[in-house]
Amino acid sequence: MWISQGFVHGNHTGKKLEDIGKAYLADLVNSGFFQHVGRHRLYSNSFVMHDLMHDLAREVSRADFATIDGTECKEILPTTRHLSVVTHFAYSIDQHGNAISCENFKRKLLLVTSLKKLRSLVLIGNSGPTFFKCFQNMFKEAASLRLLQISATTYADIGCFISYLVSCTHIRYIKLNSYGMRCELPQALSNFFHLQVLDVNTYADPTLPTGMNNLVHLQHLVAKEDVHSTIDRIGKMTSLQELPIFRVQNACGFDIKQLKFMNQLVKLGIYQLENVKSKRDASEARLIDKGHLEALCFLWDSDSTSLGISAETATEVLEGLKPHQNLKHLQIIGYSGYISPSWFSTGLSVTSLQLLHLENCKEWRVLPSLEKLPFLKKLKLINICHVKELGIPCLEELVLTDLPSLEKCVATFKRELDFHLRVLIIENCYELKVFTPFELQNLCSSEVEQRPWRLSLEDTSAGNEFSSAEAAQKKWLSGLRVLKIHGCPRLMLLHPLPPAENTQVSVQPLLTYPALEKNSNDLSVMSSKELRVLDAKILAFQNLTDVTSLHIGHCPNLVFLSFEGFRQLLNLRKMVIVSCGNLVSSCIVPGVSETWNATNYPAFPRLGHLKIESCGGIAGKWLTEMLPHMQSLEELDIEDCPQMKSISIHRPRQEVETGRLASQAVLPRLAQDEFGLYIPLNILSTLEKLHIRRCPGMQLYGSKEGYGGFTSLTELVITGCPMLLSSADERFSLPPSVPDLHIEFLPRSFAGAPDPQLSAAGCIGGHAISEFPSNLVN
Numbered sequence: 001m002w003i004s005q006g007f008v009h010g011n012h013t014g015k016k017l018e019d020i021g022k023a024y025l026a027d028l029v030n031s032g033f034f035q036h037v038g039r040h041r042l043y044s045n046s047f048v049m050h051d052l053m054h055d056l057a058r059e060v061s062r063a064d065f066a067t068i069d070g071t072e073c074k075e076i077l078p079t080t081r082h083l084s085v086v087t088h089f090a091y092s093i094d095q096h097g098n099a100i101s102c103e104n105f106k107r108k109l110l111l112v113t114s115l116k117k118l119r120s121l122v123l124i125g126n127s128g129p130t131f132f133k134c135f136q137n138m139f140k141e142a143a144s145l146r147l148l149q150i151s152a153t154t155y156a157d158i159g160c161f162i163s164y165l166v167s168c169t170h171i172r173y174i175k176l177n178s179y180g181m182r183c184e185l186p187q188a189l190s191n192f193f194h195l196q197v198l199d200v201n202t203y204a205d206p207t208l209p210t211g212m213n214n215l216v217h218l219q220h221l222v223a224k225e226d227v228h229s230t231i232d233r234i235g236k237m238t239s240l241q242e243l244p245i246f247r248v249q250n251a252c253g254f255d256i257k258q259l260k261f262m263n264q265l266v267k268l269g270i271y272q273l274e275n276v277k278s279k280r281d282a283s284e285a286r287l288i289d290k291g292h293l294e295a296l297c298f299l300w301d302s303d304s305t306s307l308g309i310s311a312e313t314a315t316e317v318l319e320g321l322k323p324h325q326n327l328k329h330l331q332i333i334g335y336s337g338y339i340s341p342s343w344f345s346t347g348l349s350v351t352s353l354q355l356l357h358l359e360n361c362k363e364w365r366v367l368p369s370l371e372k373l374p375f376l377k378k379l380k381l382i383n384i385c386h387v388k389e390l391g392i393p394c395l396e397e398l399v400l401t402d403l404p405s406l407e408k409c410v411a412t413f414k415r416e417l418d419f420h421l422r423v424l425i426i427e428n429c430y431e432l433k434v435f436t437p438f439e440l441q442n443l444c445s446s447e448v449e450q451r452p453w454r455l456s457l458e459d460t461s462a463g464n465e466f467s468s469a470e471a472a473q474k475k476w477l478s479g480l481r482v483l484k485i486h487g488c489p490r491l492m493l494l495h496p497l498p499p500a501e502n503t504q505v506s507v508q509p510l511l512t513y514p515a516l517e518k519n520s521n522d523l524s525v526m527s528s529k530e531l532r533v534l535d536a537k538i539l540a541f542q543n544l545t546d547v548t549s550l551h552i553g554h555c556p557n558l559v560f561l562s563f564e565g566f567r568q569l570l571n572l573r574k575m576v577i578v579s580c581g582n583l584v585s586s587c588i589v590p591g592v593s594e595t596w597n598a599t600n601y602p603a604f605p606r607l608g609h610l611k612i613e614s615c616g617g618i619a620g621k622w623l624t625e626m627l628p629h630m631q632s633l634e635e636l637d638i639e640d641c642p643q644m645k646s647i648s649i650h651r652p653r654q655e656v657e658t659g660r661l662a663s664q665a666v667l668p669r670l671a672q673d674e675f676g677l678y679i680p681l682n683i684l685s686t687l688e689k690l691h692i693r694r695c696p697g698m699q700l701y702g703s704k705e706g707y708g709g710f711t712s713l714t715e716l717v718i719t720g721c722p723m724l725l726s727s728a729d730e731r732f733s734l735p736p737s738v739p740d741l742h743i744e745f746l747p748r749s750f751a752g753a754p755d756p757q758l759s760a761a762g763c764i765g766g767h768a769i770s771e772f773p774s775n776l777v778n
Helices: 017-030 051-060 103-109 129-133 155-164 187-191 225-230 279-283 311-320 414-420 445-450 467-473 620-629 653-658 681-686 722-726
Strands: 035-038 046-048 065-069 082-086 091-093 099-101 120-124 147-152 173-178 197-199 220-222 242-247 267-271 295-299 329-333 355-359 378-382 389-392 397-401 408-411 423-427 482-486 504-507 515-519 522-526 549-553 574-578 609-613 635-639 646-648 676-678 689-693 699-701 715-719 740-743
Touching: 147 155, 155 187, 225 242, 279 311, 620 676, 620 681, 699 722
Parallel strands: 065 082, 082 120, 120 147, 147 173, 173 197, 197 220, 242 267, 267 295, 295 329, 329 355, 355 378, 378 397, 389 408, 397 423, 423 482, 482 504, 522 549, 549 574, 574 609, 609 635, 635 689, 646 676, 646 699, 689 715, 715 740
Antiparallel strands: 035 046, 091 099, 504 515, 515 522
């Protein structure tokens, strides 16, 4: 808009007017005239003006600017250069999409005169044919109009307006908003010979009028990318800066020679390159002359090989498409050649590249030396079948997908890569064994074999568990924000994850690592038969302080959880353990249990929900040692744990006095009773929901109060546990008030009267609560 009004001056600096305009905007932001508010749904950057600054600007420029808003129409001065007409309150849309006008508003519009100096016209809001008829005589004298922005119900309405009522002599900028997405643009647009910007919305897919190539001064056509490819003889539009899709065709007006003189291009995509038959034809595009070109895409259709296009022909064509050395972004898709062109190998000329994207180049065997690209920041290699070794420079984004032969990937500048890398995605690289960013520094292969991740429990003492791991972790990929590793079964990872706070992680099982998913505040450790110890060599606990939910599943040989590590999960609210049958108390590190005080140093200070499911090897002793650390537990689910043989609803007196975890002096019976579950005092006062399912051998021991000791319990579910209630004392008691109750296998002598407030959905022994006689008492 600024350029169309002549506000931006080149001053013979050689810079593009767009770049100079951006510098103007930066100066205005720094001066406080505008405020940067970040991304908008349609724009990469958005700026606003403060209300006070806006009022001041309107006051200073009141002789040049005017607004007609709704039914209010103030006098328009003869000096007015910029006019906005807002019709939000003057027009409405009926159910058929037609604009319904306000007659009073139209009468006031007709009073507007003296628009000879008008340079900008912005029509905002709903409008229609009757609205444009109001301007039959108003804008004929606006011969200096340079900017036109219109919202209308259809392009037909716009066409009527610009065909007969607006002079096309000086217009530089047109923005059209229409409710129709696939309409025909007015034929009159092809007569705006000085037009520089035509914006019909990037979501719109209109049909362009014939003769669009007459717009030789057009620099920007804002529409869906494929719209550009429909312009016949587009080579006449030598001022165009964006041509995202140019489809090479064997037809006059669509051959690759059309690109020869389009030297102002900044973005170019050349599609259907299978229609270019030789290096000589390809060189007719003269890409070497396009010094402003920053983003370039070469694309062969995926079925080009089936059309008889040989690898040699593809190589010659790519050789002839040598770009200018200033190129920053390069995409090559569907290339069927075996080797790199000379300008991309021995005579590497595109040394300014910042992004390189190679995709579906299945026969490419030797990639160029990427270390010679000092400015390269993003590298994407997708579906390249024969590359076995790859060297990567210092990058910000690395994507390796579907490289089935890749065996080795070496980082040339590993230390710099650790700091700069932001995105790392490796998928379906089945033979990849060596990825040097994952290796430990100063650690030889023999040492790796002696320090596998399946370490012995003696190496996990609290004193040395974190020192070396945390020191290495602070530097390793410290800037990474996205990590995804799928389909790489041979890859070895020797660092704990995630490498940094707020890193999104998705890792499928590796040679030395379980499946791991971290998204937002959820963490899952899944599907590993080899995992025995979950400690600081697997998880970087110091980077997981934001985790609120933890799921550990299908790790049948897992025997140890690091309490020292879990103490750092200060915000953990929920933990689910599924199919981890070997978590047993004998795996507590010697010396730790006697020195930890569960009251003063709890491992799970905010845990509110614990669920243990299908853990056939977990005995009651392991859970007994865990519960004193859960001082905020509100929900406990135990399901399909047959090794839990008993549950006691009280604690020994010594445990209340000391609060120690798993000490022989604290719980004397635990040494003899591996299968008993003891509920500590802190759980009795906080637990609100207790679910016990499919524990057929579990029995109830302890106080005659039974479940009445749970003073905060609001929901009790016991199913598939026939011995749990039958083992109770003759006078078994429920909690004082449990609104939600579901119990199977009711004992013969049930002494607990259902509370009148119990949920009607609850049942006892397979009977509805309402079926029990009201004279049952405790």
